[in-house]
Amino acid sequence: MKKQVSKLLLLLMSVAIISATISSCGVKDADVKTAVETALKANPDLQGIAVSVKDGIATLSGEVKDDAAKAAAEAALKGIKGLKSVTNSLTITPPPPAPVVEQPAVTADDPLAKSVVDAIKDNAGVKADVKDGVITLTGEIKKTDLPKLMQKLNALKPKKVENKLTIK
C-alpha cells in the first residue's frame, strides 16, 4: 500500500515538473499575436491585416498595396519572441482602374453627311460640308431660320459646327 502511494506521488510530481517546463519555455499564442499586431501597426502600409497565431505560427491575411508591403510585413516580424514561422497569405490589392474620361460621341463623316443633307433641306441658301466631324456652313440664311437649323445640326452630334453663313 505504501509503495503504491509513493508511486502515485512520483507520477504527480513528474507531471507537475513536465508541465512547468513546457509553460516556462513556450510563449503564449495570444502574446505572440499581440506582438505581431504591434509590429505591423508601426508601418502605415500594413494596416488592416488580420493576424492569427496557432502553436507559434502566425498567419497574415488581408490586402496590401504591393509586393514590397507584403515582404515588409514578414520582415517586420523578425525577432518576435515565440514566433516560429509566418504564413504570409496577404494578397495584393489590384490598382484602381484608370478613370474613364467620357469622350463626346462624334458621328462618322458618312452618316453625318447624309444627316446634314436632311437637316439643311429646308434652307435653300445654305451649303454644308462635312469633314472630320466638322460641319462647315456657307451661303446665307434668315436670322429667324438660323436657330432651327443650328438645333438640327447640333443634334447630329458633330465634332463642331463652323457657321460661316451670311445672316440676312
Add this chain to the structure above:
Amino acid sequence: MALQDKYKPLIDAATAAGASNLKVREQDGVLYVDGDVPSGAVKDQLWNEYDKIDPNYTSGDLVLNVNVSGAIDGGKLKVVTKSSNLNIRKGPGTDQPIVGKAAHDEIVTLVSKSSDQWWLIRSVDGEEGYAYAQYLEPAN
C-alpha cells in the same frame, strides 16, 4: 475651363429650367452640352441664351444638343414646324418619297423612334411614316 465660364449663364439657365441628364464636357476647344429639357419653350430659351453669348452661333466652340424629353412610343406629339406642313415619308431620309403630310400644330402619334433624327409617326388621317424629329415635340 474657359468655355465653361463663357457658357455658364446657359448652363445655369438649363439647370434652373429643370434640364435633366445634363452633361457638360470640353474637348479640343469645343464645349459639348447634352441634356433633356422639359419643354420646347425651355429649348428655345436655351438657344436664345446661346445666341446672346455667341451672336449667330459663329464661334464654333459649343455643340448644344438639348432635346425635349417625354416622347414615348404611343404618345402624342405636336408638329412644331415654323408654319408649313411636315412631310411624312416612306423611310427615314429626305430622299424617301412623301407618303403624307401633317399640318403645323397638328397632334400626331409616335409609333417608334427609328433614330434620333427620324421618328415613325401616325397622323390623324391614319397616314404612317417617318418624320423629322426636330419638328416634333411631346404634346402637353
